[in-house]
Amino acid sequence: MSVLVTGGAGYIGSHMALELLDAGEPTVVLDNLSTGLARAVPKEAELIEGDVGNQGLVRSIIEGRGIESIMHFAGSVVVPDSVADPLGYYLNNTVKSRALIETAVECGVRHFIFSSTAAVYGMTGEQPVAEDAPLAPISPYGSSKRMTEIMLADAAKAHDFAYVALRYFNVAGADPQGRAGQSTPRATHLIKVACETALGKRPHIQVFGTDYPTRDGTCIRDYIHVTDLTRAHLAALRHLRAGGASDVLNCGYSRGYSVLEVIDAVKRASDRSFDVRLGPRRPGDPAVVIAATDKICKLLGWAPQHDGLDAMVFQALRWEERLSGG
Numbered sequence: 001m002s003v004l005v006t007g008g009a010g011y012i013g014s015h016m017a018l019e020l021l022d023a024g025e026p027t028v029v030l031d032n033l034s035t036g037l038a039r040a041v042p043k044e045a046e047l048i049e050g051d052v053g054n055q056g057l058v059r060s061i062i063e064g065r066g067i068e069s070i071m072h073f074a075g076s077v078v079v080p081d082s083v084a085d086p087l088g089y090y091l092n093n094t095v096k097s098r099a100l101i102e103t104a105v106e107c108g109v110r111h112f113i114f115s116s117t118a119a120v121y122g123m124t125g126e127q128p129v130a131e132d133a134p135l136a137p138i139s140p141y142g143s144s145k146r147m148t149e150i151m152l153a154d155a156a157k158a159h160d161f162a163y164v165a166l167r168y169f170n171v172a173g174a175d176p177q178g179r180a181g182q183s184t185p186r187a188t189h190l191i192k193v194a195c196e197t198a199l200g201k202r203p204h205i206q207v208f209g210t211d212y213p214t215r216d217g218t219c220i221r222d223y224i225h226v227t228d229l230t231r232a233h234l235a236a237l238r239h240l241r242a243g244g245a246s247d248v249l250n251c252g253y254s255r256g257y258s259v260l261e262v263i264d265a266v267k268r269a270s271d272r273s274f275d276v277r278l279g280p281r282r283p284g285d286p287a288v289v290i291a292a293t294d295k296i297c298k299l300l301g302w303a304p305q306h307d308g309l310d311a312m313v314f315q316a317l318r319w320e321e322r323l324s325g326g
Contacts, residue, residue, distance in 0.1 A: 002026040003237070004067045006052045006100065007074030008045065009036025011182045012115065012171060012226060016071055017045045018180055019230035028065050030058070031074065037183055053096035055103045062107040069111040069237055070104055072097065075144075078188055079119065082141035093144035098151055105159045111240040112152065112163040113233050118222075118250070120146040120167060123286050128222075130292035131167070131248050138284050149248065156246045164236035169222040169252035169291045171229055173312035174319035181319025191223070191313060194263050195320040198270035205274065207259050209281035212288075218259035220288045222252035225306035235300040247299065252291025253307045265313040 003020055007013040008029030013036070020027045027045040030052060031038075041047045046065070050057045052074040061067060075093040076082065082089040097114075104112060119142030120135050137143045152163045172191045174181030182192045197205040210217040232251050240246075257265075263276055296302050306312065 001068040002028050002065050004028050004030060004061060004065070004070045005045075006030050006070065006072045007036060007115075009033055009038060009041050009047065010073060011184055011187075012229065013071075013073035014040040014042070014180050015175060015226045016073065016230045016233055017042050018175060019227070019234055021045060023234060028061060028067065030061060035184055040180060040183055042179070051096070053099045055099050058100060058103045059107060062103065062109060067107075067109060069113070069240075070100070070109055071113040071115075071233060071237070072100060073115045075115070077141065079139045079141045082139050082144070086140035089140045089144045090147075093141070094147045097148040101151055101155055105155060105161050110161055111237060112161065113236050113240075114148060114152060114163060114165040116145045116149055116165040116167045116248070117142060118167050118169045118252075118289060118291065120149065121289075123284070124289075127288050128254050128290040128292040129250070131250055131295055153246070162240050162244070162246045164240060164246065165248045166229075166232060166236065166251050167248065167291075168229065169224055169250070169289065171226050172223045172316060173225040173227065173306065174315040176227060176306065176315060178318065178322070181316065181322070183323060190221075190259060190262055191266065191316050192320070194266040195270070195313070195317045197274045198266050198272050198317065199320055199324055201320075201324070203275065204277050205263065207263075207276060207278050209285060210278050211281070214258055214287055216258050216260050219285055220256040220258045220290070222254070222256045222290045223262075223309065223312060224252050225304070225312050228304045228306050231305075232296060232300065232302050235302050239300055244299075249296040249299065250291040250293055251296065252293055253304055254291055254293045256288060256290045257309055262309070262313070265309050266317065269310065269314045269317045
C-alpha cells in the first residue's frame with residue numbers, strides 16, 4: 001500500500017516525500033509542475049505529472065498503485081496573489097480539493113492529511129491562537145483553505161473517511177541532511193527572501209511596518225522547521241491508521257520571532273550585512289501570530305526537534321548557497 005502526496009514537487013511536499021521514504025513508506029507524487037520542480041522529488045518516489053483536479057487520473061493512480069492514504073499539499077499559497085486572483089485560488093485550492101476528496105471517498109481511501117494554514121484565523125487578537133479560536137480569514141487564500149476544511153469535516157461525517165487538517169504557521173528551514181529546501185521561484189517566505197538578499201540575489205529586503213506593539217516594532221511570527229512539520233504529518237497518518245478520529249491541529253512552536261530578529265539571524269549565519277529598508281505596514285498584517293500547540297503535542301505525541309531559529313536559518317542559507325552553485 002502506498003501514500004499519494006499531491007504537490008510533492010513543491011517545498012513542503014518534497015520534504016514530505018523524503019520523510020515518508022525514510023519511514024519505509026512507498027510514495028507516489030502527483031504534481032502538475034506549475035510551481036513545483038521535478039528535480040525536487042526524491043528519485044525513490046514515483047512522480048506522475050498531472051493535475052489533482054483530474055478525477056480520472058487520480059482514480060487510476062489510486063487503483064493502480066494501491067493508494068490507501070493521501071497527503072494533500074497541492075495548491076496556491078501566496079496571499080497577495082489570492083487577493084488579485086480570487087477565482088483562480090478558489091479553483092485551485094477549493095474546487096480541485098473537492099474533486100480529490102470525492103475521488104478518494106469513491107475509491108475507498110480512508111485516510112486524508114490536509115495542508116491547511118493559520119490564515120483561516122484571520123486577524124485574531126488571541127495569542128497564542130488555539131484551534132477553537134474564531135475563524136475569520138481575511139484573504140481568498142485563507143477562505144479557500146477554510147472551505148476545504150469544511151468539506152473534509154462533512155465528508156468524514158457521511159462516509160468511512162477520516163482526516164487531519166494541519167494548520168501551518170510559518171514554515172522555514174531545509175532538510176538537515178541537505179537533500180531538499182525551498183527552491184520555488186519568487187518565494188515570499190521571509191527567511192528565504194533574507195537569505196537571497198544575503199547572497200546578493202536581491203538588492204535589498206523590505207520590512208513592512210516598524211510601529212507595531214511588539215518588542216522591536218516589527219511583526220512577530222511563529223516559525224516551524226519543515227522537517228518538524230513533515231514529522232507532524234507522519235504522526236497524523238499513524239494516528240488515523242490506529243483508528244484515531246478526524247481532527248484539526250496547529251503546527252508551530254508556541255513562540256515567535258520578529259522580522260528584525262529573523263534578519264539579524266540571517267546576518268549572523270551569512271556573516272554578511274545587507275540592505276534592509278524600513279517601510280510602512282501592509283494592510284491586513286497582524287502584529288503577532290503564535291500557535292497554541294498543546295493539542296498536537298498531546299494527541300499525536302509530537303515534539304519539535306529543530307526549533308532553534310539559528311539552525312533553521314543556517315540550513316536555509318546552506319540550501320540557498322547550493323542553489324547558487326556555492
